[in-house]
Amino acid sequence: MADYNVVRRRIEAFFRDQIIIDPKDVRLVGGELTALGIEQKRVASDRRLGLDLFELDGLAQGAGKLDPGLRERVKAAAVGAYEDGEEPSDLDLLLFHVREKSAAEHAGYRPVVAKNRVYENIEGSPYSGGSVGDVRPAPAFDLPARSASTRRRPRIGVFDTPMHAHRKFAGRYVLAGDDALLDDRPEWVSFSGHAIFVASVAARQAPDAEFVVYPVLDEERLTTNSWKLATAMAGALDDDLDMMIIALGGATADGREPVALARACERTAGIVKVAALGNNGQNMAEAPEGTQFSELPANIPMWPAASSTVIAVGARSAHGSPAFFSPTPDEAPWTDCTAPGVNLRGLFLPGQVWMADLDVLKGVAQVTDRSACFAPPGYATWSGSSFSAAYAGGAIAQQAYTKGISVLEVADGLFGEDPGKTPNTDESAPPAGVEIVRVT
Structure with a gap:
């Protein structure tokens, strides 16, 4: 291999x-x-x-x-x-x-x-994960309607896999590159639906946002590299973004921020960046039987979430405690906030979807014999800190649009010296439930 x-x-x-x-x-x-x-x-x-x-x-x-x-x-x-x-x-x-x-x-x-x-994302090498467990079919639902306002909409960059052209998401996104859209096919592998799920979770909180898709993750190996990610982030300075949702990450042996990623974060300082804390939590007592836990300890910093320039979002269960796969704020003191991350609903792929597992030693995602059929156009539930990051990012962006201020102003109010209120969405969307953990 x-x-x-x-x-x-x-x-x-x-x-x-x-x-x-x-x-x-x-x-x-x-x-x-x-x-x-x-x-x-x-x-x-x-x-x-x-x-x-x-x-x-x-x-x-x-x-x-x-x-x-x-x-x-x-x-x-x-x-x-x-x-x-x-x-x-x-x-x-x-x-x-x-x-x-x-x-x-x-x-x-x-x-x-x-x-x-x-x-990496979803299952990568070394495993940190962008999602937890198999994605499952869900009943159909509608995204919240966009307002009739003609004001400029918040622009959110999604740095992820290529996008599936889900008909329920039409008109809400643009593509950053010719390779940003998946080709239609009769069967899929589960990780191919990650970008549409992330974007739709954010859109449920921010119906008035416009999304820009950056296909930085390899669709087959679920990986990217620091050069590709950093140059994509820097290149996005041409795209008038207000926010980046970065549902991927990695650790370093010395615990320090990677050079290329640190440079990209610094040079996009005017853009709010939201990233997944990681799925390397180790709460085995709360985990379903058969859960595959991360190879990484819960207290190791995941980048870019641990960066001082990034809002790190952990996953929260329905009971309000950290999800079993999410590091706690004590384990990961760089956590900025938590948001729902268990069994969230989102748009997904249509038809037969084969689940993927990871060969950790080889760093290769392998298709299993587990599959599920998703009724067109595709709806699902999924868990993971990737989706918590999307949830929180969407809530912040929508609050900015509702108040008529910049996304950066809202983020500064929430995480700066003068913290504001928890971000809320419009009445047609679920309660945001973004809990601020760390205020500097």
Whole structure:
């Protein structure tokens, strides 16, 4: 089975021969690589991010020239990141060497150089999840009607899988790219319906919003990478967005915010960003029998949700407590709010849908023999912090539209120094139920 050139460990996943560098540090980093006989090829640059993407050739041979004691220093610096039998990759060794040598020679200066990380959704590698359990058919329902107002509608970017063209969602979205729409087919795999479900959950709270679909997640492997996600976020500066809903994420061995994602969040500061806290909660006592729990501990930060520039949304059960799959605010103190995330209703795919499971070690979603038939045009219930993020994002956007103020103003009021009230939707939508957890 191909590994797609990705290193996979319990905590993190990343491309084994790619690095992201700030142009300011290309000369410094490049000099160290050349000295080790490692060739570098710039494969992409992004002016808005101020970052370059490089592919490396000869990495294994170059890493073989490094200090033999480096391996133990790498492991010691990432306590708890390596399971029994896991070892630092050649790229781990190289990056540690470059930073260590620069700090020693330049009074602590460490160049901006990082891995091109893998992020995932639903079931990904390593498993963090965007949804929990199999999606189930649901009775038909109507989305709340849009108001007759001619004012500019809030624009919400959905960074997810390609969109299914559900007829009940027609007129509420536009596509950011030629590959943002799924082709019709007689049978589906469950994860293909993730974007339409996320968008429709948000639309139930924000019927007056317009959605822009960014297909950053691979439909077959359910993954994206930090370069693709960050450049898509930066590119969205052309699209007049008010909000981004980012229902995906990943962890890092050192617990720090990934460079490319941090840069994208900083440079889209005028856009409110809402992200899923993660499905790596471990409340086994409350879980249904047979639940597959995350490989990640509940207290590990998931990015981008843990970023100081992002609203992190955890999932709440119908009883008001954190859902069994959602980290608690004590476990994840970067939580900003919680929202309903269990058995939410949304639009979905029509026809026969095969459920997918994850081979954690290979990072591959595999189609199972479990399936369900969804009566056209497709309605479902699903659980997960992805949908809590969509729920909260929609409620915030609709409050802004109702009040005639910006989404940023509402977010600042809710999470800033002068917190406002819990966001509510119009009377035709369910109560928002967004509970503010952390006020800074």
